[in-house]
Amino acid sequence: MTVPERPSLLENLDRVRELLRAQSFGLFTDVDGTIAPTSRTPDAAIVEPACAESLRSMVGRFLLVAAVSGRSMEDLRRMLTVDGMVYVANHGMERWRDNHSDVAPGAQAYYAEVRQALEEIKDSLIDDGIAVEDKGVVVAFHYRLASDPVGAERRLREAIAKSLGARRLAVHAGKMLIEVKPPVELSKGTALRELIAEFGLNAGIYLGDDRTDVEAMTALRELRGKGFDGIGVGVLGGAETPPGLLEACDYTLASVDEVCRFYAWLAEESRGLERG
Template sequence: MPKPLLNNLKTFERFKNDKKTAIVTDVDGTLSEIAPTPGEAVLTPSMKEVLLELSEKFYMVAVVSGRPVEDVMRMIGIKGLLYVGNHGMEYMKNGLIHVEEDTKRYLPLMNEAACKIKAEESCNVEGVLFEDKGLCFSIHYRLCKDPSARKILLNTLKNMEELKDLQIKEGRKIIEIRPPAGYDKGKILEKIITEHDISKLLYLGDDVTDADAFRKLNELKSQGKVDGESIIILSGEVPSKIKEDASHFLESVDDVQNFFKWLLD
Protein backbone atom coordinates (compact mmCIF):
# COMPACT_ATOMS: atom_id res chain seq x y z
CA MET A 1 0.00 0.00 0.00
CA PRO A 2 1.19 3.56 -0.65
CA LYS A 3 2.89 5.59 2.06
CA PRO A 4 1.76 9.06 3.18
CA LEU A 5 3.88 11.36 1.05
CA LEU A 6 3.95 14.33 3.40
CA ASN A 7 5.37 12.09 6.13
CA ASN A 8 8.07 10.78 3.79
CA LEU A 9 9.41 13.89 2.08
CA LYS A 10 13.00 12.69 2.43
CA THR A 11 12.22 10.11 -0.26
CA PHE A 12 11.64 12.97 -2.69
CA GLU A 13 14.80 14.97 -1.98
CA ARG A 14 16.48 13.27 -4.96
CA PHE A 15 13.83 14.72 -7.28
CA LYS A 16 13.68 18.13 -5.62
CA ASN A 17 17.40 18.70 -6.07
CA ASP A 18 17.67 17.46 -9.65
CA LYS A 19 16.63 19.88 -12.38
CA LYS A 20 16.38 16.96 -14.82
CA THR A 21 13.27 15.72 -12.97
CA ALA A 22 10.08 15.46 -15.03
CA ILE A 23 6.65 15.89 -13.47
CA VAL A 24 3.71 14.21 -15.20
CA THR A 25 0.25 14.79 -13.79
CA ASP A 26 -3.43 14.22 -14.35
CA VAL A 27 -5.80 17.21 -14.17
CA ASP A 28 -9.26 16.55 -12.71
CA GLY A 29 -9.03 15.45 -9.09
CA THR A 30 -5.29 16.13 -9.07
CA LEU A 31 -4.68 19.73 -10.18
CA SER A 32 -8.32 20.77 -9.92
CA GLU A 33 -11.18 19.70 -7.70
CA ILE A 34 -13.70 17.26 -9.16
CA ALA A 35 -16.70 19.27 -10.38
CA PRO A 36 -20.30 18.22 -11.12
CA THR A 37 -19.62 18.64 -14.85
CA PRO A 38 -16.34 18.83 -16.83
CA GLY A 39 -17.03 22.43 -17.82
CA GLU A 40 -17.19 23.55 -14.21
CA ALA A 41 -13.72 22.30 -13.27
CA VAL A 42 -11.11 25.04 -12.90
CA LEU A 43 -7.53 25.48 -11.79
CA THR A 44 -6.99 28.08 -9.10
CA PRO A 45 -4.65 30.97 -9.94
CA SER A 46 -2.27 29.76 -7.22
CA MET A 47 -2.09 26.26 -8.78
CA LYS A 48 -1.35 27.78 -12.19
CA GLU A 49 1.40 29.88 -10.69
CA VAL A 50 2.97 26.83 -9.04
CA LEU A 51 2.84 24.86 -12.32
CA LEU A 52 4.54 27.72 -14.12
CA GLU A 53 7.31 27.80 -11.52
CA LEU A 54 7.73 24.02 -11.75
CA SER A 55 8.11 24.26 -15.53
CA GLU A 56 10.84 26.87 -15.07
CA LYS A 57 12.77 24.81 -12.50
CA PHE A 58 12.48 21.27 -13.81
CA TYR A 59 13.21 19.50 -17.07
CA MET A 60 9.57 18.96 -18.00
CA VAL A 61 6.02 19.36 -16.77
CA ALA A 62 3.52 17.24 -18.72
CA VAL A 63 -0.23 17.08 -18.27
CA VAL A 64 -1.89 13.81 -19.28
CA SER A 65 -5.69 13.85 -19.24
CA GLY A 66 -8.75 12.07 -20.51
CA ARG A 67 -9.99 15.44 -21.74
CA PRO A 68 -9.44 16.52 -25.37
CA VAL A 69 -6.00 18.09 -25.64
CA GLU A 70 -7.38 21.49 -26.68
CA ASP A 71 -9.55 21.46 -23.57
CA VAL A 72 -6.55 20.68 -21.36
CA MET A 73 -4.53 23.48 -22.96
CA ARG A 74 -7.37 25.95 -22.54
CA MET A 75 -7.97 24.92 -18.93
CA ILE A 76 -4.34 25.31 -17.84
CA GLY A 77 -3.13 27.94 -20.28
CA ILE A 78 0.61 27.74 -19.59
CA LYS A 79 3.04 27.78 -22.48
CA GLY A 80 5.92 25.34 -22.47
CA LEU A 81 4.09 22.39 -20.90
CA LEU A 82 3.54 19.13 -22.77
CA TYR A 83 -0.21 18.59 -23.13
CA VAL A 84 -1.60 15.10 -23.75
CA GLY A 85 -5.32 14.43 -24.24
CA ASN A 86 -7.74 11.55 -24.68
CA HIS A 87 -5.59 9.19 -22.57
CA GLY A 88 -2.57 9.53 -24.85
CA MET A 89 -4.22 9.40 -28.26
CA GLU A 90 -3.39 13.04 -29.00
CA TYR A 91 -0.87 15.61 -27.81
CA MET A 92 0.04 19.23 -28.43
CA LYS A 93 3.58 20.09 -29.41
CA ASN A 94 4.81 23.47 -30.66
CA GLY A 95 1.22 24.65 -30.91
CA LEU A 96 0.14 21.79 -33.17
CA ILE A 97 -2.12 18.86 -32.30
CA HIS A 98 -0.77 15.44 -33.20
CA VAL A 99 -3.16 12.47 -33.32
CA GLU A 100 -1.89 8.90 -33.18
CA GLU A 101 -2.42 7.52 -36.70
CA ASP A 102 -3.85 4.13 -35.75
CA THR A 103 -6.76 5.80 -33.91
CA LYS A 104 -7.96 7.94 -36.82
CA ARG A 105 -9.52 5.04 -38.71
CA TYR A 106 -11.93 4.47 -35.83
CA LEU A 107 -13.45 7.97 -36.00
CA PRO A 108 -16.42 6.93 -38.22
CA LEU A 109 -17.14 4.01 -35.88
CA MET A 110 -16.86 6.30 -32.84
CA ASN A 111 -19.31 8.76 -34.40
CA GLU A 112 -21.77 5.99 -35.18
CA ALA A 113 -21.53 4.67 -31.63
CA ALA A 114 -22.00 8.15 -30.14
CA CYS A 115 -25.16 8.73 -32.17
CA LYS A 116 -26.55 5.35 -31.14
CA ILE A 117 -25.83 5.95 -27.44
CA LYS A 118 -27.41 9.41 -27.45
CA ALA A 119 -30.51 8.02 -29.13
CA GLU A 120 -30.85 5.04 -26.77
CA GLU A 121 -33.66 5.61 -24.27
CA SER A 122 -32.04 3.56 -21.49
CA CYS A 123 -28.89 5.70 -21.72
CA ASN A 124 -30.84 8.88 -21.16
CA VAL A 125 -31.12 8.40 -17.42
CA GLU A 126 -31.92 11.59 -15.54
CA GLY A 127 -28.67 13.38 -14.75
CA VAL A 128 -26.59 11.71 -17.47
CA LEU A 129 -24.26 14.00 -19.40
CA PHE A 130 -22.84 13.00 -22.79
CA GLU A 131 -19.45 14.36 -23.84
CA ASP A 132 -18.19 13.83 -27.38
CA LYS A 133 -14.41 14.18 -27.27
CA GLY A 134 -13.72 13.18 -30.86
CA LEU A 135 -11.43 10.21 -30.24
CA CYS A 136 -13.44 9.17 -27.15
CA PHE A 137 -17.06 9.42 -26.08
CA SER A 138 -17.85 9.89 -22.39
CA ILE A 139 -20.99 9.27 -20.37
CA HIS A 140 -20.94 11.13 -17.04
CA TYR A 141 -23.39 9.96 -14.37
CA ARG A 142 -22.18 11.98 -11.36
CA LEU A 143 -25.44 13.96 -11.31
CA CYS A 144 -27.69 10.88 -11.50
CA LYS A 145 -29.92 10.39 -8.46
CA ASP A 146 -30.68 6.78 -9.38
CA PRO A 147 -28.02 4.60 -7.62
CA SER A 148 -28.43 1.95 -10.31
CA ALA A 149 -27.53 4.38 -13.14
CA ARG A 150 -24.06 2.88 -13.64
CA LYS A 151 -25.42 -0.66 -13.88
CA ILE A 152 -28.16 0.37 -16.31
CA LEU A 153 -25.69 2.19 -18.55
CA LEU A 154 -23.13 -0.63 -18.58
CA ASN A 155 -25.75 -3.29 -19.33
CA THR A 156 -27.07 -1.24 -22.23
CA LEU A 157 -23.63 -0.51 -23.68
CA LYS A 158 -22.45 -4.11 -23.48
CA ASN A 159 -25.40 -5.21 -25.61
CA MET A 160 -24.90 -2.62 -28.36
CA GLU A 161 -23.74 -4.06 -31.66
CA GLU A 162 -22.13 -0.73 -32.60
CA LEU A 163 -19.71 -1.05 -29.68
CA LYS A 164 -18.46 -4.60 -30.30
CA ASP A 165 -15.22 -3.33 -31.91
CA LEU A 166 -14.64 -0.58 -29.37
CA GLN A 167 -13.50 -0.44 -25.74
CA ILE A 168 -15.72 0.32 -22.76
CA LYS A 169 -13.69 1.83 -19.90
CA GLU A 170 -14.61 3.34 -16.54
CA GLY A 171 -13.37 6.20 -14.40
CA ARG A 172 -14.72 8.30 -11.53
CA LYS A 173 -18.48 8.44 -12.22
CA ILE A 174 -17.79 8.11 -15.92
CA ILE A 175 -18.00 5.46 -18.62
CA GLU A 176 -15.94 5.93 -21.76
CA ILE A 177 -16.07 4.48 -25.24
CA ARG A 178 -12.63 4.34 -26.86
CA PRO A 179 -10.96 2.93 -29.98
CA PRO A 180 -9.32 -0.47 -29.38
CA ALA A 181 -5.89 0.89 -30.33
CA GLY A 182 -4.34 0.13 -26.95
CA TYR A 183 -3.57 3.68 -25.91
CA ASP A 184 -3.64 4.48 -22.21
CA LYS A 185 -1.73 6.63 -19.74
CA GLY A 186 0.85 3.93 -19.22
CA LYS A 187 1.72 3.74 -22.89
CA ILE A 188 1.99 7.51 -23.28
CA LEU A 189 4.09 7.72 -20.10
CA GLU A 190 6.58 5.25 -21.56
CA LYS A 191 6.64 7.25 -24.79
CA ILE A 192 7.35 10.49 -22.93
CA ILE A 193 10.18 8.85 -20.95
CA THR A 194 11.75 7.31 -24.05
CA GLU A 195 11.42 10.25 -26.46
CA HIS A 196 12.64 12.84 -23.95
CA ASP A 197 15.36 10.67 -22.39
CA ILE A 198 13.96 11.16 -18.88
CA SER A 199 15.88 9.66 -15.96
CA LYS A 200 13.82 10.94 -13.01
CA LEU A 201 10.04 11.25 -12.96
CA LEU A 202 7.11 11.89 -10.64
CA TYR A 203 3.61 10.85 -11.73
CA LEU A 204 0.47 12.13 -10.00
CA GLY A 205 -3.09 10.91 -10.59
CA ASP A 206 -6.34 10.04 -8.89
CA ASP A 207 -8.37 7.78 -11.14
CA VAL A 208 -8.70 4.29 -12.58
CA THR A 209 -7.02 5.46 -15.79
CA ASP A 210 -3.96 6.60 -13.84
CA ALA A 211 -3.38 3.04 -12.60
CA ASP A 212 -2.03 2.19 -16.08
CA ALA A 213 0.65 4.85 -15.57
CA PHE A 214 1.40 3.66 -12.02
CA ARG A 215 1.95 0.11 -13.26
CA LYS A 216 4.08 1.20 -16.22
CA LEU A 217 6.25 3.38 -13.99
CA ASN A 218 6.75 0.45 -11.61
CA GLU A 219 7.72 -1.75 -14.55
CA LEU A 220 10.21 0.73 -15.99
CA LYS A 221 11.67 1.41 -12.57
CA SER A 222 12.21 -2.31 -11.91
CA GLN A 223 14.01 -2.54 -15.26
CA GLY A 224 16.31 0.31 -14.30
CA LYS A 225 15.05 2.53 -17.13
CA VAL A 226 13.87 5.40 -14.92
CA ASP A 227 13.92 6.50 -11.29
CA GLY A 228 10.37 7.43 -10.37
CA GLU A 229 7.63 7.60 -7.77
CA SER A 230 3.88 7.37 -8.36
CA ILE A 231 1.51 9.44 -6.24
CA ILE A 232 -2.20 8.82 -5.90
CA ILE A 233 -4.59 11.50 -4.66
CA LEU A 234 -7.10 9.73 -2.48
CA SER A 235 -10.87 10.07 -2.43
CA GLY A 236 -13.86 7.94 -1.52
CA GLU A 237 -14.32 7.19 -5.22
CA VAL A 238 -10.93 5.57 -5.71
CA PRO A 239 -11.10 1.74 -5.79
CA SER A 240 -8.76 0.18 -3.24
CA LYS A 241 -7.03 -1.98 -5.86
CA ILE A 242 -5.68 1.14 -7.61
CA LYS A 243 -3.92 2.27 -4.45
CA GLU A 244 -1.75 -0.84 -4.50
CA ASP A 245 0.10 0.34 -7.63
CA ALA A 246 1.06 3.77 -6.23
CA SER A 247 4.11 4.31 -4.03
CA HIS A 248 2.77 7.31 -2.07
CA PHE A 249 -0.47 9.15 -1.48
CA LEU A 250 -1.78 12.66 -0.93
CA GLU A 251 -5.25 13.36 0.40
CA SER A 252 -6.38 16.41 -1.57
CA VAL A 253 -5.69 18.89 -4.36
CA ASP A 254 -4.46 21.27 -1.67
CA ASP A 255 -1.91 18.64 -0.63
CA VAL A 256 -0.75 18.43 -4.26
CA GLN A 257 -0.16 22.17 -4.34
CA ASN A 258 1.69 22.08 -1.01
CA PHE A 259 3.90 19.27 -2.30
CA PHE A 260 4.66 21.26 -5.44
CA LYS A 261 5.61 24.26 -3.32
CA TRP A 262 7.94 22.04 -1.30
CA LEU A 263 9.61 20.92 -4.53
CA LEU A 264 10.20 24.58 -5.38
CA ASP A 265 11.72 25.56 -2.02
Protein backbone atom coordinates in the same frame (compact mmCIF):
# COMPACT_ATOMS: atom_id res chain seq x y z
CA MET B 1 -9.90 -6.97 1.83
CA THR B 2 -6.91 -5.28 3.36
CA VAL B 3 -5.95 -2.01 1.80
CA PRO B 4 -2.20 -1.40 1.82
CA GLU B 5 -0.93 1.55 3.78
CA ARG B 6 1.05 4.09 1.85
CA PRO B 7 2.97 6.89 3.55
CA SER B 8 2.15 10.53 2.99
CA LEU B 9 4.36 12.24 0.42
CA LEU B 10 4.41 15.39 2.54
CA GLU B 11 6.16 13.41 5.27
CA ASN B 12 8.70 12.01 2.81
CA LEU B 13 9.97 15.06 0.99
CA ASP B 14 13.56 13.81 1.29
CA ARG B 15 12.67 11.13 -1.25
CA VAL B 16 11.59 13.91 -3.63
CA ARG B 17 14.82 15.84 -2.96
CA GLU B 18 16.70 12.70 -3.91
CA LEU B 19 14.84 12.54 -7.25
CA LEU B 20 15.43 16.24 -7.89
CA ARG B 21 19.17 15.63 -7.76
CA ALA B 22 18.86 13.61 -10.99
CA GLN B 23 20.16 15.14 -14.20
CA SER B 24 16.88 15.02 -16.05
CA PHE B 25 13.76 15.13 -13.94
CA GLY B 26 10.18 15.16 -15.19
CA LEU B 27 6.91 15.94 -13.42
CA PHE B 28 3.72 14.26 -14.62
CA THR B 29 0.37 15.36 -13.31
CA ASP B 30 -3.16 14.14 -13.84
CA VAL B 31 -5.75 16.94 -13.90
CA ASP B 32 -9.24 16.02 -12.62
CA GLY B 33 -9.22 14.92 -9.00
CA THR B 34 -5.52 15.81 -8.78
CA ILE B 35 -5.18 19.54 -9.48
CA ALA B 36 -8.86 20.26 -10.24
CA PRO B 37 -11.41 19.31 -7.56
CA THR B 38 -14.18 17.03 -8.83
CA SER B 39 -17.25 19.05 -9.72
CA ARG B 40 -20.84 18.13 -10.49
CA THR B 41 -20.26 18.32 -14.23
CA PRO B 42 -16.97 18.09 -16.14
CA ASP B 43 -17.52 21.56 -17.63
CA ALA B 44 -17.56 23.16 -14.20
CA ALA B 45 -14.19 21.76 -13.07
CA ILE B 46 -11.33 24.22 -12.82
CA VAL B 47 -7.66 23.83 -12.03
CA GLU B 48 -6.77 25.36 -8.67
CA PRO B 49 -5.15 28.69 -9.62
CA ALA B 50 -2.35 28.27 -7.06
CA CYS B 51 -1.55 24.85 -8.53
CA ALA B 52 -1.40 26.25 -12.08
CA GLU B 53 0.89 29.02 -10.82
CA SER B 54 3.29 26.51 -9.26
CA LEU B 55 3.31 24.42 -12.46
CA ARG B 56 4.01 27.56 -14.49
CA SER B 57 7.03 28.37 -12.36
CA MET B 58 8.39 24.81 -12.70
CA VAL B 59 8.33 24.77 -16.52
CA GLY B 60 11.90 25.53 -17.58
CA ARG B 61 13.33 24.29 -14.30
CA PHE B 62 12.56 20.65 -15.02
CA LEU B 63 13.23 18.94 -18.31
CA LEU B 64 9.54 18.11 -18.57
CA VAL B 65 6.33 19.25 -16.90
CA ALA B 66 3.44 17.29 -18.39
CA ALA B 67 -0.30 17.03 -17.89
CA VAL B 68 -1.55 13.52 -18.64
CA SER B 69 -5.31 13.50 -18.70
CA GLY B 70 -8.41 11.72 -19.92
CA ARG B 71 -9.82 15.07 -21.03
CA SER B 72 -10.08 16.18 -24.63
CA MET B 73 -7.23 18.35 -25.89
CA GLU B 74 -9.64 21.27 -26.20
CA ASP B 75 -10.59 20.99 -22.52
CA LEU B 76 -7.03 20.55 -21.40
CA ARG B 77 -5.91 23.68 -23.24
CA ARG B 78 -8.83 25.62 -21.80
CA MET B 79 -8.21 24.44 -18.23
CA LEU B 80 -4.42 24.75 -18.20
CA THR B 81 -2.84 27.69 -19.92
CA VAL B 82 0.74 26.97 -18.97
CA ASP B 83 3.19 27.78 -21.75
CA GLY B 84 5.83 25.13 -22.27
CA MET B 85 3.87 22.40 -20.52
CA VAL B 86 3.38 19.18 -22.49
CA TYR B 87 -0.26 18.11 -22.81
CA VAL B 88 -1.33 14.51 -23.30
CA ALA B 89 -5.10 14.17 -23.75
CA ASN B 90 -7.56 11.29 -24.09
CA HIS B 91 -5.45 8.92 -21.99
CA GLY B 92 -2.42 8.98 -24.23
CA MET B 93 -4.24 9.03 -27.57
CA GLU B 94 -3.59 12.70 -28.25
CA ARG B 95 -0.62 14.99 -27.79
CA TRP B 96 -0.23 18.72 -28.35
CA ARG B 97 2.72 19.26 -30.68
CA ASP B 98 3.83 22.18 -32.85
CA ASN B 99 0.59 24.08 -32.24
CA HIS B 100 -1.77 21.32 -33.18
CA SER B 101 -3.20 18.17 -31.71
CA ASP B 102 -1.73 14.90 -32.88
CA VAL B 103 -4.09 11.93 -32.59
CA ALA B 104 -2.30 8.56 -32.65
CA PRO B 105 -3.08 7.05 -36.09
CA GLY B 106 -4.22 3.76 -34.52
CA ALA B 107 -6.89 5.66 -32.60
CA GLN B 108 -7.91 7.97 -35.45
CA ALA B 109 -8.81 4.90 -37.54
CA TYR B 110 -11.84 4.33 -35.25
CA TYR B 111 -13.20 7.86 -35.48
CA ALA B 112 -16.29 6.90 -37.54
CA GLU B 113 -17.26 4.12 -35.12
CA VAL B 114 -16.90 6.46 -32.16
CA ARG B 115 -19.24 8.99 -33.84
CA GLN B 116 -21.76 6.28 -34.63
CA ALA B 117 -21.66 4.91 -31.07
CA LEU B 118 -22.11 8.41 -29.65
CA GLU B 119 -25.32 8.96 -31.67
CA GLU B 120 -26.74 5.51 -30.92
CA ILE B 121 -26.04 5.62 -27.19
CA LYS B 122 -27.24 9.21 -26.82
CA ASP B 123 -30.53 8.31 -28.51
CA SER B 124 -31.33 5.62 -25.96
CA LEU B 125 -30.47 7.76 -22.92
CA ILE B 126 -33.26 10.23 -22.44
CA ASP B 127 -33.85 11.93 -19.10
CA ASP B 128 -31.39 9.72 -17.29
CA GLY B 129 -29.30 12.55 -15.91
CA ILE B 130 -26.32 11.25 -17.85
CA ALA B 131 -23.97 13.92 -19.21
CA VAL B 132 -22.29 13.21 -22.52
CA GLU B 133 -18.73 14.44 -22.96
CA ASP B 134 -17.66 14.38 -26.59
CA LYS B 135 -13.86 14.26 -26.73
CA GLY B 136 -13.45 13.60 -30.43
CA VAL B 137 -11.92 10.17 -30.65
CA VAL B 138 -13.33 9.20 -27.23
CA VAL B 139 -16.78 9.71 -25.71
CA ALA B 140 -17.43 9.73 -21.97
CA PHE B 141 -20.82 9.29 -20.30
CA HIS B 142 -20.99 10.70 -16.78
CA TYR B 143 -23.70 9.48 -14.39
CA ARG B 144 -22.63 11.53 -11.36
CA LEU B 145 -25.73 13.73 -11.69
CA ALA B 146 -28.24 10.92 -12.15
CA SER B 147 -30.82 10.68 -9.36
CA ASP B 148 -30.26 6.91 -9.40
CA PRO B 149 -26.58 6.42 -10.36
CA VAL B 150 -26.73 2.62 -10.08
CA GLY B 151 -29.73 2.42 -12.41
CA ALA B 152 -28.21 4.99 -14.75
CA GLU B 153 -25.01 2.99 -14.99
CA ARG B 154 -27.00 -0.15 -15.79
CA ARG B 155 -29.03 1.59 -18.51
CA LEU B 156 -25.87 3.09 -19.90
CA ARG B 157 -24.21 -0.32 -20.11
CA GLU B 158 -27.31 -1.69 -21.84
CA ALA B 159 -27.27 1.16 -24.36
CA ILE B 160 -23.58 0.52 -25.07
CA ALA B 161 -24.22 -3.20 -25.50
CA LYS B 162 -26.95 -2.41 -28.07
CA SER B 163 -24.87 0.09 -30.07
CA LEU B 164 -23.53 -1.26 -33.36
CA GLY B 165 -20.84 1.41 -33.52
CA ALA B 166 -19.56 0.43 -30.07
CA ARG B 167 -19.05 -3.20 -31.08
CA ARG B 168 -15.49 -2.68 -32.26
CA LEU B 169 -14.69 -0.19 -29.51
CA ALA B 170 -13.34 -0.56 -25.99
CA VAL B 171 -15.48 0.28 -22.96
CA HIS B 172 -13.74 1.60 -19.83
CA ALA B 173 -15.21 2.57 -16.47
CA GLY B 174 -13.86 5.48 -14.41
CA LYS B 175 -15.15 7.51 -11.49
CA MET B 176 -18.92 7.76 -12.12
CA LEU B 177 -18.33 7.51 -15.85
CA ILE B 178 -18.01 5.07 -18.70
CA GLU B 179 -15.93 5.79 -21.79
CA VAL B 180 -16.24 4.36 -25.27
CA LYS B 181 -12.93 4.53 -27.13
CA PRO B 182 -10.74 2.94 -29.79
CA PRO B 183 -9.52 -0.53 -28.75
CA VAL B 184 -5.88 0.43 -28.96
CA GLU B 185 -3.08 -0.21 -26.50
CA LEU B 186 -2.60 3.45 -25.68
CA SER B 187 -2.87 4.56 -22.10
CA LYS B 188 -1.39 6.94 -19.59
CA GLY B 189 1.18 4.16 -19.14
CA THR B 190 2.29 4.19 -22.78
CA ALA B 191 2.29 8.02 -22.75
CA LEU B 192 4.56 8.01 -19.69
CA ARG B 193 7.00 5.54 -21.28
CA GLU B 194 7.07 7.55 -24.50
CA LEU B 195 7.76 10.85 -22.73
CA ILE B 196 10.46 9.36 -20.49
CA ALA B 197 12.25 8.00 -23.58
CA GLU B 198 11.72 11.10 -25.71
CA PHE B 199 12.96 13.53 -23.05
CA GLY B 200 15.68 11.19 -21.79
CA LEU B 201 14.44 11.43 -18.21
CA ASN B 202 16.22 9.54 -15.47
CA ALA B 203 13.87 10.56 -12.66
CA GLY B 204 10.26 11.55 -12.31
CA ILE B 205 7.11 11.83 -10.24
CA TYR B 206 3.62 10.89 -11.38
CA LEU B 207 0.51 12.08 -9.53
CA GLY B 208 -3.00 10.84 -10.17
CA ASP B 209 -6.23 9.69 -8.55
CA ASP B 210 -8.05 7.29 -10.86
CA ARG B 211 -7.95 3.86 -12.47
CA THR B 212 -6.20 5.09 -15.58
CA ASP B 213 -3.39 6.54 -13.43
CA VAL B 214 -2.71 3.04 -12.11
CA GLU B 215 -1.36 2.14 -15.58
CA ALA B 216 1.07 5.06 -15.46
CA MET B 217 2.23 4.17 -11.95
CA THR B 218 2.69 0.55 -12.98
CA ALA B 219 4.77 1.61 -15.99
CA LEU B 220 6.83 3.84 -13.71
CA ARG B 221 7.54 0.92 -11.37
CA GLU B 222 8.54 -1.27 -14.27
CA LEU B 223 11.04 1.35 -15.43
CA ARG B 224 12.48 1.84 -11.97
CA GLY B 225 16.02 0.57 -11.67
CA LYS B 226 16.47 0.52 -15.45
CA GLY B 227 18.26 3.84 -15.66
CA PHE B 228 15.22 5.55 -14.20
CA ASP B 229 14.04 6.33 -10.70
CA GLY B 230 10.60 7.60 -9.90
CA ILE B 231 7.62 7.52 -7.58
CA GLY B 232 3.89 7.28 -8.10
CA VAL B 233 1.69 9.40 -5.87
CA GLY B 234 -1.93 8.46 -5.35
CA VAL B 235 -4.30 11.35 -4.70
CA LEU B 236 -7.05 10.05 -2.44
CA GLY B 237 -10.69 10.84 -2.98
CA GLY B 238 -12.43 9.01 -0.15
CA ALA B 239 -14.98 6.42 -1.25
CA GLU B 240 -14.26 7.18 -4.90
CA THR B 241 -10.64 6.05 -4.71
CA PRO B 242 -10.55 3.14 -7.18
CA PRO B 243 -9.31 -0.29 -6.28
CA GLY B 244 -5.72 -0.71 -7.34
CA LEU B 245 -4.59 2.87 -6.82
CA LEU B 246 -3.18 2.25 -3.35
CA GLU B 247 -1.41 -0.89 -4.53
CA ALA B 248 0.13 0.94 -7.48
CA CYS B 249 1.31 4.11 -5.75
CA ASP B 250 4.32 4.61 -3.49
CA TYR B 251 3.04 7.61 -1.54
CA THR B 252 -0.26 9.38 -1.10
CA LEU B 253 -1.65 12.88 -0.86
CA ALA B 254 -5.02 13.24 0.84
CA SER B 255 -6.67 15.79 -1.45
CA VAL B 256 -6.28 18.34 -4.23
CA ASP B 257 -5.36 20.83 -1.50
CA GLU B 258 -2.44 18.66 -0.48
CA VAL B 259 -1.34 18.38 -4.13
CA CYS B 260 -1.31 22.18 -4.31
CA ARG B 261 0.73 22.36 -1.11
CA PHE B 262 3.16 19.83 -2.54
CA TYR B 263 3.50 21.72 -5.86
CA ALA B 264 4.08 24.99 -3.98
CA TRP B 265 6.87 23.26 -2.03
CA LEU B 266 8.30 21.73 -5.22
CA ALA B 267 8.25 25.12 -6.97
CA GLU B 268 10.13 26.64 -4.04
CA GLU B 269 12.55 23.72 -3.86
CA SER B 270 13.31 23.89 -7.58
CA ARG B 271 14.25 27.57 -7.58
CA GLY B 272 17.71 27.89 -9.00
CA LEU B 273 17.29 24.96 -11.36
CA GLU B 274 16.47 27.37 -14.20
CA ARG B 275 17.63 26.03 -17.54
CA GLY B 276 19.16 28.36 -20.07
